[in-house]
Amino acid sequence: GENVEQHPSTLSVQEGDSAVIKCTYSDSASNYFPWYKQELGKRPQLIIDIRSNVGEKKDQRIAVTLNKTAKHFSLHITETQPEDSAVYFCAASTTGGGADGLTFGKGTHLIIQP
Amino acid sequence: GAGVSQTPSNKVTEKGKYVELRCDPISGHTALYWYRQSLGQGPEFLIYFQGTGAADDSGLPNDRFFAVRPEGSVSTLKIQRTERGDSAVYLCASTSRPNTGELFFGEGSRLTVL
Numbered sequence: 001g002e003n004v005e006q007h008p009s010t011l012s013v014q015e016g017d018s019a020v021i022k023c024t025y026s027d028s029a030s031n032y033f034p035w036y037k038q039e040l041g042k043r044p045q046l047i048i049d050i051r052s053n054v055g056e057k058k059d060q061r062i063a064v065t066l067n068k069t070a071k072h073f074s075l076h077i078t079e080t081q082p083e084d085s086a087v088y089f090c091a092a093s094t095t096g097g098g099a100d101g102l103t104f105g106k107g108t109h110l111i112i113q114p
Numbered sequence: 115g116a117g118v119s120q121t122p123s124n125k126v127t128e129k130g131k132y133v134e135l136r137c138d139p140i141s142g143h144t145a146l147y148w149y150r151q152s153l154g155q156g157p158e159f160l161i162y163f164q165g166t167g168a169a170d171d172s173g174l175p176n177d178r179f180f181a182v183r184p185e186g187s188v189s190t191l192k193i194q195r196t197e198r199g200d201s202a203v204y205l206c207a208s209t210s211r212p213n214t215g216e217l218f219f220g221e222g223s224r225l226t227v228l
Contacts, residue, residue, distance in 0.1 A: 006156075034216065043118075043205070044157065046216040089156045095212075101147055101173065102217065104156030 002027040004092050006105025014113050019080055021108045023090035024072040030092040033066060033073045034102065039086045047088075048075070077110075085112045116140060118220035120206050126226045127196055135191040135223045139208030146189050147217060148181055149205040157205055163189060164212065196227045 003026040013019045025033075034049035050057045050064045050073065057064050061080075066073040077084055087109050091102040119138040127133050139146050145164055149157035159173040166186045174180070178196075183189040193200055203224045207217040 004156075043219040043221050045219070049216065091156070101149070101159035101162055101170070102157075103159065106154070106156050 002030060002092055002094065002103040004090060004103050004105040006090050006108055008108060009106065010109045010111070012111040012113055013080055015080055015082060017080055019075075019077045019084070019110055021075045021088055021090070021110070022072060023074070023092075023105050024070075025092040025103075026071070027092070027094060028068075028071065029094045032093040032095075033064070034091050034093075035062075035064060035075050036089045036091065036104075037086045038089065038107075044089060080110075080112050082112050082114065085110060118206055118208055118218055120204075120220035120223050122223055123221065124224045124226075126228065128228050129196060129198060131196050131227075133193050133196055133225065135193075135204050135225070137189045137191070137206030137208075137220060139187065139189070139206070140210075140218055141187075143208035143210045143218070144186070145209045145212035146183060147207045148189070148191050149207065149219075151203045151205055151222070153202075160191070160204075162212075193225075196225075198227045201225055201227045 006023045031052040036044035037047045038044040048064050050066050061078050063076045087107045089107045090105045093102050121136045147162050148160040151157045161181050162170040163183045178194045180192045203222040205222045207219045209217050
């Protein structure tokens with residue numbers, strides 16, 4: 001089955017700086033790659049996703065890039081703010097998030113230092 | 115509210131007991147998922163329902179775990195003869211577009227087995 005590795009496990013950046021979180025996946029058939037943000041004690045919420053027919057997607061301060069050849073994708077957050085502090089999970093799916101569910105990485109705890 | 119609702123939010127039980135966890139998906143969402151999230155880990159897929167039937171139960175760890183969705187809406191995750199290793203947050207998610215869209219998660223049910 002699919003295996004998703006995520007790095008780093010903890011990332012501390014100064015407010016206003018950029019943060020990058022990287023994930024690799026093992027199943028070349030995966031075609032859907034969402035990123036979820038989970039605040040302490042709260043539910044995971046989708047912040048951005050990308051499909052395998054696209055190399056990059058941007059939404060305001062967040063962007064995701066996908067390299068299908070290397071089987072890795074990354075989350076980029078620019079101009080970080082205190083409210084960006086949370087745990088971020090990448091995930092992959094071979095059915096667009098459908099029948100096989102999503103395989104999640106172990107998460108990155110992002111800390112924004114004031 | 116219109117979100118995914120899970121009850122109970124917290125459940126403490128003794129080893130060997132039976133527990134039921136309930137999920138009310140967003141109205142009209144045909145697809146429903148159960149995930150398990152252990153401390154410091156990403157959500158782990160358990161089972162996927164499309165309508166009333168379990169389309170994929172490959173993530174259930176063993177035969178002590180069972181889930182139903184008899185009318186295609188509310189789902190119940192049932193755990194028999196609970197073990198300490200079952201302690202985790204059990205997340206439910208739903209979507210109206212299982213192959214194209216995001217999953218909407220509930221707040222989860224935190225199960226503690228003493």
